[in-house]
Amino acid sequence: xxxxxxxxxxxxxGRRGQATRQKLLECLSEMLSTSPYRDVKVIDVxxxxxxxxxxxxxYFPDVEGAVLELAEEMAKxxxxxxxxxxxxxxVGKPAWAAAEDLVEGFLSFWRKNDAILRVIDLGAxxxxxxxxxxxxxxxxxxxxxxxxxxxELQDKGRVDKWVSPAAVAGSLVAMLAAxxxxxxxxxxxxxxQAELKPNLALLVHLGVTGKKPxx
Amino acid sequence: xxxxxxxxxxxxxGRRGQATRQKLLECLSEMLSTSPYRDVKVIDVxxxxxxxxxxxxxYFPDVEGAVLELAEEMAKxxxxxxxxxxxxxxVGKPAWAAAEDLVEGFLSFWRKNDAILRVIDLGAxxxxxxxxxxxxxxxxxxxxxxxxxxxELQDKGRVDKWVSPAAVAGSLVAMLAAxxxxxxxxxxxxxxQAELKPNLALLVHLGVTGKKPxx
DNA sequence: CGACTATCTGACGTTGTGTCAGTTTCTCTG
DNA sequence: CAGAGAAACTGACACAACGTCAGATAGTCG
Numbered sequence: 228x229x230x231x232x233x234x235x236x237x238x239x240x241g242r243r244g245q246a247t248r249q250k251l252l253e254c255l256s257e258m259l260s261t262s263p264y265r266d267v268k269v270i271d272v273x274x275x276x277x278x279x280x281x282x283x284x285x286y287f288p289d290v291e292g293a294v295l296e297l298a299e300e301m302a303k304x305x306x307x308x309x310x311x312x313x314x315x316x317x318v319g320k321p322a323w324a325a326a327e328d329l330v331e332g333f334l335s336f337w338r339k340n341d342a343i344l345r346v347i348d349l350g351a352x353x354x355x356x357x358x359x360x361x362x363x364x365x366x367x368x369x370x371x372x373x374x375x376x377x378x379e380l381q382d383k384g385r386v387d388k389w390v391s392p393a394a395v396a397g398s399l400v401a402m403l404a405a406x407x408x409x410x411x412x413x414x415x416x417x418x419x420q421a422e423l424k425p426n427l428a429l430l431v432h433l434g435v436t437g438k439k440p441x442x
Numbered sequence: 443x444x445x446x447x448x449x450x451x452x453x454x455x456g457r458r459g460q461a462t463r464q465k466l467l468e469c470l471s472e473m474l475s476t477s478p479y480r481d482v483k484v485i486d487v488x489x490x491x492x493x494x495x496x497x498x499x500x501y502f503p504d505v506e507g508a509v510l511e512l513a514e515e516m517a518k519x520x521x522x523x524x525x526x527x528x529x530x531x532x533v534g535k536p537a538w539a540a541a542e543d544l545v546e547g548f549l550s551f552w553r554k555n556d557a558i559l560r561v562i563d564l565g566a567x568x569x570x571x572x573x574x575x576x577x578x579x580x581x582x583x584x585x586x587x588x589x590x591x592x593x594e595l596q597d598k599g600r601v602d603k604w605v606s607p608a609a610v611a612g613s614l615v616a617m618l619a620a621x622x623x624x625x626x627x628x629x630x631x632x633x634x635q636a637e638l639k640p641n642l643a644l645l646v647h648l649g650v651t652g653k654k655p656x657x
Numbered sequence: 658c659g660a661c662t663a664t665c666t667g668a669c670g671t672t673g674t675g676t677c678a679g680t681t682t683c684t685c686t687g
Numbered sequence: 688c689a690g691a692g693a694a695a696c697t698g699a700c701a702c703a704a705c706g707t708c709a710g711a712t713a714g715t716c717g
Contacts, residue, residue: 402617
């Protein structure tokens with residue numbers, strides 16, 4: 228373990244230090260969900276946390292650095308997503324349940340962490356390796372597991388040989404992430420929240436098994 | 443038509459004004475594709491355009507305002523996407539071709555405009571109605587057309603009744619957008635660019651028709 | 658040319674950044 | 688429990704960017 232929370236100048240932080248650091252992260256998180264990323268300022272975060280900007284800089288090099296920290300924190304928790312796909316059976320009725328659970332879990336995870344996730348997405352899209360790595364870390368569990376499932380079906384001849392399990396899995400996961408990020412957007416296509424889930428599950432099921440689900 | 447390019451204080455811009463305004467937009471675009479959105483500064487854009495910041499503020503209220511302009515500009519051009527889906531036949535072999543063309547066109551459009559598009563995506567995800575509207579405008583053509591195609595198949599009994607055409611179409615389009623935004627990302631799942639396209643087309647085909655394609 | 662308008666910009670007050678030296682607060686030992 | 692030493696915090700500062708406005712400059716037309 229790397230463990231050990233450190234200040235910017237390399238010192239190891241003690242109890243009190245950890246606490247303010249954490250508080251700063253919380254306020255940053257709050258800030259991110261209430262104002263556009265571009266407008267999040269060190270000075271505001273510090274003010275909200277009841278400290279001075281100088282204190283902020285003791286723990287983080289800049290806003291981006293703190294965001295990365297927040298992201299890393301969430302990525303750890305995001306290991307939850309593994310449970311949504313681990314050891315699932317993608318044949319017959321269980322497959323439909325698997326698809327439904329995956330969609331449900333994914334959407335709710337995203338809804339809970341939308342503010343950070345959209346910043347991570349931006350950073351990754353901009354080509355920042357650090358954000359990119361974190362995005363990977365979060366999605367990897369799901370993607371790899373789906374890839375394996377598809378590969379398995381493929382070996383059994385239930386999925387065409389020319390299909391690339393990784394490409395399909397990756398695309399499905401990207402779809403889930405994108406839909407989750409723009410959940411509200413769907414309402415103005417006249418799509419209700421409740422309606423969205425089964426249709427996503429359908430697409431996941433189709434993608435993985437190549438067949439319509441048997442409910 | 444609203445037409446008429448105006449300065450921030452409401453005056454109508456003349457020939458020279460239009461030119462510098464356009465130059466500023468071009469430089470902004472350049473800037474967006476070379477540095478993170480958060481770091482794009484008015485002063486840099488102005489410098490690059492060989493003018494002063496004050497001039498920038500004559501034409502745009504702030505960076506965001508200029509980005510919106512850029513986005514609107516691109517959205518007009520993005521009507522191209524309509525051609526990818528208009529009047530396509532989603533049955534049999536033509537369906538596969540339709541899916542392939544849609545994917546190809548979508549990815550290349552995204553690649554060409556990735557810088558703005560990711561900012562639009564961020565703005566929309568943050569709940570900014572203006573960005574949201576533009577994102578809509580770009581995706582609407584494709585989504586609506588796909589929705590209609592699915593509805594048609596549904597009326598003919600080729601797609602299950604419980605399927606929501608709008609939800610499926612929206613999700614597929616979101617998938618295309620997300621994959622396009624993270625095209626590079628796929629390479630590290632070990633997915634090659636060339637491999638990606640047919641697999642995306644497969645997913646689109648499956649989503650629209652509910653069946654495996656007949657190549 | 659001269660007057661009129663469109664366009665540009667220097668200069669400025671304000672806000673935010675990032676650093677450092679010095680102060681405050683905590684902790685632990687003698 | 689004093690007080691030394693370490694940990695944590697912050698005021699103050701130099702610098703960068705913002706956004707405004709009055710005035711300078713450039714273009715146009717009689």
